[in-house]
Amino acid sequence: MPSNPAPTNAPVVIFCHGFSAILPRGYQAWIDHLVSRGNIVLWPNYQDNLRVPTRGFVPNALAGVKAGLHILQSGPGGVLPDLERVAVVGHSAGGMVAAGIAASASAEGLPKVKALMPVEPGDSRRGGVASVPLADLSTLPDDILLLILVGEDDTSVATFDGERILHESTSVPAENKALFMLHSDSHGSPALVANHFTPTAVLNTDGSFAKTPVRPGVSRNTMNIGVVDAFDYMGTWRLLDRLLGAAFSDAPRDQLFRDRSLMLMGKWSDGVPVVPLTRLN
Template structure:
């Protein structure tokens, strides 16, 4: 599976699109089709630290998480948002290769500091955040300092098709891992988040944690996608703190 993913990631082209919003956040698009990636950054000179933001299944465009993306950019980050799929009908076994291809194009284009990389993902993107951490070195991409996996899942409950897993045992020891599950998440449940943390055995136990979110305002599957005060407190603030902590690590 790894060989197929890397072969798929070698494909892809580039096109450009840039726009300024009222908050002086710049957005640029590279690649095409499912290997598209969006680069979202503050209107300042770089190089800047980088966050890889992996969306949930079908949420292929930045407006699905725009308030959070802008928040990260205003905190001085380049945010890379790979599309990785054309639609909800995209073959699950192709999305990681698409993600790698789009991320590679975006990193080549963005004025970023790749060694500062932190990955955050929601739902399918939460599962893919662990896959990226496990395969990045083999793919010639920067290893993340940390991953925040929010309500991760590889398939809907009761659905056979799923995103293939890259063994979490391959995640490098220096990675910080935080995986969250929601007590009211009836879409993916809690098992995928628990598995990421339990199976990433190269990472010391003190650097990986599983958190069950019980707050009813955000414990459902779409809690991380909302931008209300509760979601900002539970998800945005946790990522902000993880970024600071991870980038303060030596190395």
């Protein structure tokens, strides 16, 4: 909940965790960033252990969102949820869940979702109980802003489900959605590696952002787990901030993805630009 000062009401960002990331520690720095910008963050747990069937992920998350919004409408701490400004973001399996929440909101009696950001979503292609199903995305609101982010060195889920979400969101006009790729860059030290754990961002017990990995990486795809770096400030955090700003404003819906500055990732300390995002649609 935002505080110091506490607003009368605040936008709601529904944040969907990755598979088995039941505790929010792995994303706490990102969550704190969102709250510091005046958003309420609602964290629906869609699994309480690893035996929960993947087909139950979206129904479980929807139940959590309903319960959370019910609590928020009682105004804990004096802050009410602004149900006209609701967004959903999710990482990995949570990216699939986020898409399912946004697509199901109307049928479930939930507020309309204005912005959706699946980050490295997956994985629907494994088959059987290991496969995370993707909802029918034809029911997404036609005026939603949809930003999908994938990582160049993400060997866990790659781009498969990011592309599925792009192509199966048939109700969303092409100008209102984009699929971006985050690229690795080894120009400086430490290198920036766009792997499956790039969105993780740990907050230390003293309130500082993690600058060292929470556990050793065993491959390029598991480097820098939990580290807060330029991929957070200029990548995931900035992109969601820009998405929320555009979705919750009265600006034309297609304006965000026309802005070339959205692709820029800043510069290294010697002035060399960090490899920018590329747009895959």
